[in-house]
Structures are given as C-alpha cells and as structure tokens.
Amino acid sequence: MPETQHSPAIEVEGLVKEYEYHHKEPGLRGSLRSLLRRETLHKRAVDNISFQIQPGEVVGFLGPNGAGKTTTLKVLCALLYPTSGSVSVLGHVPSRREASYLRSIALVMGQKNMLWWDIPAMETLLLHKEMYRIPEREFRTTVDELSEMLEVGHLLRVQVRKLSLGERMKMELLAALVHAPDVLFLDEPTIGLDVVSQARVREFLKGLNAQQGTTILLTSHYMDDIEALCPRVMLIDMGRIGYDGPLASLVERTSPHKLVSAVYAEPVPRDELLNAIGSLPVQPTDDPLKVSLAVPRDQVAEVASRLLRAGRIADLSIEEPPVEEVIREVFGKAAGERGVS
Amino acid sequence: MNVRFLYQLALRTMMRTLEYRATFFVYMTGAVIGPTISLLVWLTVSQQGLSLPYDREQCVTYYVLLATVSLLTASWVAEYGLADAIRLGKLSPLLLRPAPAILHYVGDNLGQKAVMLPLQLPLVALVTVVFHEYLRLPAEPWSWLLFAVSLPMAATVAFLLDYLTGLLAFWIQDVKGIIEAKNLIGAFLAGQLVPLALFPDWSSGFLLLQPFRYTLSFPLEVLIGGLSEAQIALGFAIQMGYCVLLWAAYHVAWRYGVRMYSVAGA
Amino acid sequence: MLRYVRLWWRFAIMSLVREAEYRVSFAVSVLVGIISLAIAVLTYGVLYGYTEDVEGWSRAEVLMVLGCFRVAESLIELLVARNMWNIAEHIREGDMDYVLVRPVSSQFLASLRVVNPSEGVNALVGLGLVVYAGNMAGVEWSLERVAAALVFGICGLILLYSVWCLAVTFGFWFQSGPLESVLFWLIDTGRYPVTFFKGWVRLFLMFIFPVAFASTFPAQALRGEINPRLLLAGILMASLSLVGTNRFWNYGVRHYSSASS
Numbered sequence: 001m002p003e004t005q006h007s008p009a010i011e012v013e014g015l016v017k018e019y020e021y022h023h024k025e026p027g028l029r030g031s032l033r034s035l036l037r038r039e040t041l042h043k044r045a046v047d048n049i050s051f052q053i054q055p056g057e058v059v060g061f062l063g064p065n066g067a068g069k070t071t072t073l074k075v076l077c078a079l080l081y082p083t084s085g086s087v088s089v090l091g092h093v094p095s096r097r098e099a100s101y102l103r104s105i106a107l108v109m110g111q112k113n114m115l116w117w118d119i120p121a122m123e124t125l126l127l128h129k130e131m132y133r134i135p136e137r138e139f140r141t142t143v144d145e146l147s148e149m150l151e152v153g154h155l156l157r158v159q160v161r162k163l164s165l166g167e168r169m170k171m172e173l174l175a176a177l178v179h180a181p182d183v184l185f186l187d188e189p190t191i192g193l194d195v196v197s198q199a200r201v202r203e204f205l206k207g208l209n210a211q212q213g214t215t216i217l218l219t220s221h222y223m224d225d226i227e228a229l230c231p232r233v234m235l236i237d238m239g240r241i242g243y244d245g246p247l248a249s250l251v252e253r254t255s256p257h258k259l260v261s262a263v264y265a266e267p268v269p270r271d272e273l274l275n276a277i278g279s280l281p282v283q284p285t286d287d288p289l290k291v292s293l294a295v296p297r298d299q300v301a302e303v304a305s306r307l308l309r310a311g312r313i314a315d316l317s318i319e320e321p322p323v324e325e326v327i328r329e330v331f332g333k334a335a336g337e338r339g340v341s
Numbered sequence: 342m343n344v345r346f347l348y349q350l351a352l353r354t355m356m357r358t359l360e361y362r363a364t365f366f367v368y369m370t371g372a373v374i375g376p377t378i379s380l381l382v383w384l385t386v387s388q389q390g391l392s393l394p395y396d397r398e399q400c401v402t403y404y405v406l407l408a409t410v411s412l413l414t415a416s417w418v419a420e421y422g423l424a425d426a427i428r429l430g431k432l433s434p435l436l437l438r439p440a441p442a443i444l445h446y447v448g449d450n451l452g453q454k455a456v457m458l459p460l461q462l463p464l465v466a467l468v469t470v471v472f473h474e475y476l477r478l479p480a481e482p483w484s485w486l487l488f489a490v491s492l493p494m495a496a497t498v499a500f501l502l503d504y505l506t507g508l509l510a511f512w513i514q515d516v517k518g519i520i521e522a523k524n525l526i527g528a529f530l531a532g533q534l535v536p537l538a539l540f541p542d543w544s545s546g547f548l549l550l551q552p553f554r555y556t557l558s559f560p561l562e563v564l565i566g567g568l569s570e571a572q573i574a575l576g577f578a579i580q581m582g583y584c585v586l587l588w589a590a591y592h593v594a595w596r597y598g599v600r601m602y603s604v605a606g607a
Numbered sequence: 608m609l610r611y612v613r614l615w616w617r618f619a620i621m622s623l624v625r626e627a628e629y630r631v632s633f634a635v636s637v638l639v640g641i642i643s644l645a646i647a648v649l650t651y652g653v654l655y656g657y658t659e660d661v662e663g664w665s666r667a668e669v670l671m672v673l674g675c676f677r678v679a680e681s682l683i684e685l686l687v688a689r690n691m692w693n694i695a696e697h698i699r700e701g702d703m704d705y706v707l708v709r710p711v712s713s714q715f716l717a718s719l720r721v722v723n724p725s726e727g728v729n730a731l732v733g734l735g736l737v738v739y740a741g742n743m744a745g746v747e748w749s750l751e752r753v754a755a756a757l758v759f760g761i762c763g764l765i766l767l768y769s770v771w772c773l774a775v776t777f778g779f780w781f782q783s784g785p786l787e788s789v790l791f792w793l794i795d796t797g798r799y800p801v802t803f804f805k806g807w808v809r810l811f812l813m814f815i816f817p818v819a820f821a822s823t824f825p826a827q828a829l830r831g832e833i834n835p836r837l838l839l840a841g842i843l844m845a846s847l848s849l850v851g852t853n854r855f856w857n858y859g860v861r862h863y864s865s866a867s868s
Contacts, residue, residue, distance in 0.1 A: 385805065
C-alpha cells in the first residue's frame with residue numbers, strides 16, 4: 001500500500017461486537033417452557049478486527065451471511081455500539097454520535113428504503129437539505145450534478161413507489177449523497193437489481209470516487225461489484241479478517257492455477273490431444289472442439305504451446321479463475337478446517 | 342369431522358398466539374384497565390347517595406366481571422384477518438378447503454381466547470382482591486346456569502355480527518372504518534362502558550331490542566340480578582332469535598359475496 | 608431549536624402530501640373520532656341523568672374536561688402516536704438504521720417524524736366542545752385563565768410524551784413486549800376529572816402518569832381555579848422529564864442491535 005502523509009480515514013483496532021439473544025425451542029411446549037425461563041446467549045459477531053483505510057480508497061467486504069461484515073459496517077456508521085476495541089473515522093469516534101461526524105458520512109442499504117414511499121423523492125431530498133443544513137445553492141448544484149450522473153433528473157417529481165427498482169436505488173444513492181459525505185458506506189447496494197442497473201450503479205460509484213475522492217466501503221454478494229470497484233478487499237468470516245489486500249493477489253494466493261482454454265478449428269486426433277494435456281485436470285466444456293485446463297501458474301506457457309501444436313487452433317485463452325470460485329474455495333477451506341478442529 | 346378440524350385450527354392458533362404472549366398479555370392488561378377505570382368512577386358516584394338502578398355492589402360486580410365476560414364473548418376476526426383476506430385476495434386457500442371458511446375464523450377466535458383467558462385471569466384476580474368487599478356474586482346455581490347458557494349464545498351473536506361486518510369487504514373497498522365505527526357503537530350499546538341498566542328509562546325499549554345487548558350485557562344482567570323471570574325469558578327468546586337471524590344472514594351474505602369474489606377473479 | 612421547528616414543518620408537509628393520496632381514510636378517521644367523542648358525551652349523559660353534580664363538577668364542566676382531553680389526545684395522535692407505535696417494531700426489525708445515522712437528534716426523528724393530519728380536525732372538534740361547554744358553564748374567558756390553561760395543557764402534553772417515550776425506550780433492551788400500549792389505555796382516564804378518583808389512583812394520575820395536567824387542570828384553570836404551585840410543579844416536571852427522557856433514550860440507543868450480524 002502506498003505511503004501517504006494523510007492520517008487514515010478509518011482506523012479500527014481490536015473491534016469486538018457481541019449480541020445477546022434468547023434461545024427458544026419451537027412448538028407449543030417450547031413456547032411454554034421459555035415462558036418460564038429464558039436462556040440468554042451471547043454471540044460474538046465481530047471478533048477482534050483491526051484495519052486501516054486511507055482517504056479515497058474503495059474497499060470491499062467479502063464474506064458469507066452472518067460473517068460480521070454488516071455489523072462492522074454498522075459500528076463504523078455509529079449504529080451499533082462496540083463491545084470493545086477502538087474505532088476512529090475521520091478523526092471522530094463514531095459511538096459518540098456527534099452531529100459533525102454523522103454529517104460527514106452516508107449510509108446506503110440495498111434492502112431498506114430511506115425515501116418515503118408514497119411521495120416524490122424530491123420531498124425526501126428537501127428533508128435532507130434541512131437535516132444536513134445544506135445551503136440552497138449548494139443543494140441545487142449537488143442535486144443537478146448527481147441527478148445528471150445518475151440520469152434520474154426527470155424522476156425527481158415522481159412518486160417513489162412508481163419507480164423501478166433500479167431507479168429507486170439510484171434515487172436512494174442521490175438522497176444519501178446530497179450532503180457530499182467524505183465517507184460512503186454501502187451495504188449490498190446492488191441487491192436485486194438487473195444487470196444493466198448494477199453496472200450503472202457501479203459506474204456511478206467509480207466516478208464518485210474518482211471525482212470527489214469519496215472513501216467508499218461496501219459489502220456485496222455480487223463479485224462483479226467487488227471486481228469492478230474494489231482494488232482492495234477484506235475477507236471476513238466468523239467475525240475475523242481472513243485476508244486484507246488486493247483482489248488480484250487473493251486470487252493468486254488461493255488459486256495457484258490459471259484456466260487455459262483452446263478451441264480447435266477441426267477435430268484433433270485423440271493421441272495428440274492426450275499428449276498435450278498430460279496429467280492435467282480437464283475442465284468440462286459443452287463444446288466438443290474446446291479443451292479447458294486448470295494449469296499451475298509456472299507451466300502456463302509450456303502447456304499453451306503444447307496445445308497450439310496439437311492441432312489447427314481457432315482460439316486460445318489464458319484466464320484467472322472466476323473470483324466466485326476463489327471465494328468459495330477460501331470459505332470452503334475455512335469451513336473444512338473448522339470442521340476438523 | 343368438522344369438530345376435529347376445528348380443534349386442529351384452534352390448536353394452531355393457540356401456538357401462534359403463544360408466540361406473541363407478551364403482546365397479548367399487554368392487550369389483556371388494557372382489557373382490564375378499561376372496566377377498572379369505569380368501576381372507580383361509578384364507585385365514586387354510587388357513594389354520593391343517589392338512587393341508582395344498581396347499588397354499589399352490583400356496579401362493582403358488573404365491572405369486575407366485565408373484562409372476562411367480554412373476552413369470552415368478543416370477536417375481532419373482521420378487523421384482524423377477514424376483511425384483509427377478502428380485499429387482498431387471500432381468501433382463496435380457505436375456499437379450497439373441504440370445510441367452510443367460517444370454521445377457520447371460529448378456530449382463530451377460540452384459539453386466541455384459550456390463550457388470552459389464562460393471561461387475563463391473574464389481572465382479574467388482582468382487581469377482585471382489591472374490590473372484594475364490594476363484590477357480590479349470586480349464590481343460587483339457577484343464575485349461574487342461565488349465565489352459562491347465555492354466554493355461548495352471546496359469543497355466537499357477537500361473532501356473527503363481527504363476521505357479517507367483515508363480509509362487507511366483498512362490496513366495500515375501505516371497510517376498516519365501518520368495522521371501527523361498529524366496534525365503538527357496539528361497545529357502548531353492549532354495556533361495555535356503562536351497564537345498560539343505568540341508561541335512562543326512555544331508552545329501555547330500544548336497548549331491549551338492539552342486538553348488541555345480547556353480545557355482552559344480557560349474560561351479565563342474568564348474573565347480576567334485577568331482571569324479572571318474564572324479562573329473562575324474553576331476553577333468551579330475543580337472543581335465540583338473533584342467533585337464527587344472523588346465521589341466516591351470514592349464509593345469504595356469504596353466498597352472494599363469494600360470487601362477487603370469484604367474479605373479481607381474486 | 609428553530610431548525611427543529613423547520614424540520615418538523617417539512618415532516619408535516621411530507622405527511623400531508625402522502626395523506627392526500629388517501630382521502631377516504633382521512634375522512635373515515637375524522638368520522639370515527641367524532642363518533643367516539645359522541646359516545647363519551649353520551650356516557651356522561653347517562654351519569655348526569657341521576658345528578659347535577661359529581662364531586663363538584665357540573666354537567667357542563669365535565670364536558671369541558673372531556674373537550675380538553677380530546678384536544679390533548681388528538682394532539683398526541685397528531686404528533687407522536689403513530690411514531691411511538693412504530694418505534695418498538697422499528698427497533699425489533701432493525702429499521703432504526705436510517706434514523707440513527709442522521710446528524711439530528713434521533714429521539715426527535717424517531718418520535719416525531721410521522722404526522723397524522725386527520726387528527727387536526729379532531730383536535731378542533733375538541734376545542735369546539737371546550738368553548739361550547741365553557742359557555743354553557745358560564746366561563747369568563749379572561750386572558751389569565753386561557754394562558755394558564757394553555758400552560759397546563761402544554762406541560763401535560765410534554766409529560767405524556769415523556770412517559771410514552773420512556774416506555775418505548777425500554778424496547779432497546781426488551782424487544783418482545785409492547786409494554787407501552789398499556790399507556791394507550793391509561794390515557795382514557797383523562798376523560799374524567801381527576802377528582803373522580805381517590806387516594807393513590809389520583810396521585811398516580813397527577814404525578815406518575817400525569818394525564819391530569821392535560822385535561823383536568825386546564826379545565827380547572829378555565830373555571831378560574833389557578834393554583835400557582837401546581838402550575839410551577841407542572842413546568843418543573845415537564846422540563847425535567849424532557850431532559851431525563853433524552854438522556855435515557857441516548858443510553859438506550861447504545862443497545863440497539865440493528866437486527867443484523
């Protein structure tokens with residue numbers, strides 16, 4: 001990570017968050033029993049997490065459901081009070097919930113609405129103008145700018161419930177950003193959107209980061225989001241950080257293979273092909289003229305030339321394995337290890 | 342067969358209700374608080390030496406019993422379920438069952454009462470302890486027997502009135518307001534706020550004939566005393582009449598309503 | 608402070624814009640309000656069929672109490688009721704997120720953001736009853752009396768708000784029971800003059816669940832009985848309860864669990 005002379009935008013040291021919950025058995029008997037006595041249990045959702053994020057960075061939180069990524073995000077947003085550890089964002093301690101801090105951040109959650117359902121989004125924007133004390137002129141220019149970037153200017157006066165899901169998400173982003181926050185927290189911002197809308201949202205966030213230097217922290221189930229937006233990812237599982245660094249080296253580290261595929265112009269003699277393949281594992285393909293191999297990184301060049309020699313080739317490609325697969329592998333491994341221990 | 346099915350429905354409702362026992366306990370608190378407030382007011386009034394149709398003991402006994410009797414006879418399926426089911430097209434699964442849909446709501450009603458009664462009893466016991474010196478329950482088994490007969494009949498009249506109001510949703514879009522208005526007026530005319538015996542004389546003819554008396558007040562009146570034998574006999578006749586009349590009305594409304602429902606294609 | 612007034616005004620406008628979509632339910636809720644007031648008047652009619660005076664209150668005077676109560680009740684419904692009903696659920700479902708992330712008092716946002724405009728009509732009807740019954744009772748509408756009644760009423764509203772707010776704040780710890788709805792039934796005591804109740808019940812309605820400040824005391828002030836000590840007690844209690852509620856709320860927010868992991 002390049003050295004910067006700024007202090008980090010976000011600094012988290014030894015963060016722990018525990019929840020209390022009650023155990024209850026199902027059915028009538030369970031209900032009756034818990035009527036008499038309730039068992040209180042503790043769940044450690046975040047278990048000693050530490051990291052730093054520099055101003056202007058875009059960082060993605062990856063992890064299975066219930067891993068602790070949303071909890072971490074919400075602690076940073078001052079929604080959850082940490083059990084222990086120290087958190088500092090933009091020089092503020094979030095849990096103090098100072099107005100000056102809350103004015104400099106924004107939160108967007110893909111599964112919740114901040115816009116009032118039955119009325120046009122503009123009304124909510126005006127509300128935010130009041131809440132965040134945005135001066136009239138600044139408000140006008142920001143709304144103009146953002147609605148142009150998001151291409152929703154014509155929808156500001158339309159009732160929110162009449163918008164499509166994609167339009168609504170863009171509007172949510174617009175509402176979250178009218179006060180020009182320095183840090184933007186996103187929880188599953190593209191959930192449920194169609195592919196085109198997803199791409200739009202990504203593009204917008206990228207532009208926002210480039211133009212305004214907004215620091216962005218996001219959680220997402222969609223690898224496309226992470227791949228497109230986040231040079232840096234943090235893998236969280238069981239409340240701990242499993243990996244923190246560039247996405248590329250995560251792929252390299254977890255999956256020492258590359259995917260080498262050749263499509264031949266005509267059928268290739270079986271012996272020639274077997275010779276070229278050697279003992280490498282073959283990936284299934286639906287094209288009889290296509291061969292796909294998972295090749296160790298140091299043998300890629302050699303295998304590629306063997307495949308080229310084996311017959312008349314139409315296309316040859318060398319790819320990183322899909323990130324989804326890598327992630328599945330990481331978490332699969334982690335789960336396996338847990339199972340053993 | 343329907344009885345077993347009804348039992349299963351009620352059992353399921355009981356389990357669901359138990360999940361929300363805290364909420365229902367709070368509702369029961371409210372159901373006891375209301376009559377207790379009225380009790381305190383009428384206790385003050387009855388100590389002023391006025392000549393009321395009910396003496397102090399009768400007033401107190403009426404209000405102490407009110408919460409429990411009104412829980413046992415009340416029905417709230419229109420507001421919580423039926424009207425929405427009709428309006429939002431959720432009635433269809435019930436129509437597919439081999440048993441009449443009304444059974445589902447009867448089961449709901451009975452199941453919830455079965456859970457709510459034990460939740461309410463400690464509160465009523467508390468009120469009883471506080472006001473025990475004024476409490477006067479009839480000793481002769483005769484009154485209790487009549488009470489025991491008129492109670493389920495009152496529950497039937499209340500349920501059918503409620504169900505019929507809910508069925509209006511077949512024809513009227515925004516039926517919630519009508520249900521609410523019916524509940525308010527019904528509570529007043531059923532003796533939920535003031536015993537009907539205390540109402541002015543000129544209203545007695547009307548009070549006697551209107552259906553709400555037979556949803557709550559009549560069983561209480563039988564127990565509290567003050568009715569002549571002829572009045573009791575007339576009361577039972579009218580209560581029976583309402584049971585039959587409302588049952589017939591339900592059949593007619595249901596037949597035409599479901600036709601509307603299927604025409605709308607919901 | 609002015610900022611909060613302006614913010615509330617925005618909420619009122621937004622609620623009105625929304626309500627305009629549902630005109631039928633607006634009319635229905637006004638109608639239901641009128642029916643329930645009429646029934647309360649009839650209940651008094653039954654009571655005063657037997658006497659002209661209960662505990663020093665004439666028929667016209669209890670209707671004044673009822674009117675004051677109606678105004679207070681409607682204002683509570685107008686300003687806070689819908690919000691309070693929602694808070695418990697919002698805490699349980701984790702829907703407080705967008706409330707807590709704003710640079711504005713989260714208590715203000717959570718308890719006052721949804722306005723219920725139809726209750727404004729009910730408040731006016733209640734006010735009409737106060738004036739009508741007041742004239743019937745021969746009240747002299749002096750500035751002093753009206754001002755005292757207003758101060759009592761405002762203190763009463765603040766006190767009722769605080770009690771309710773205190774109750775819903777417990778939702779941050781105990782997420783299952785809507786304890787606060789008990790208050791919804793207790794508030795009905797306000798339709799009777801507090802002197803109808805004896806002993807600890809009366810003290811309870813004056814100082815623990817101080818609904819008397821919103822209904823009986825304003826009516827008494829209009830009748831000409833202005834107790835300066837009681838007035839002072841009201842102002843003091845109202846100010847203290849506002850501060851206390853806010854402290855407790857901010858402490859409760861720390862236990863918000865946002866229904867997530």
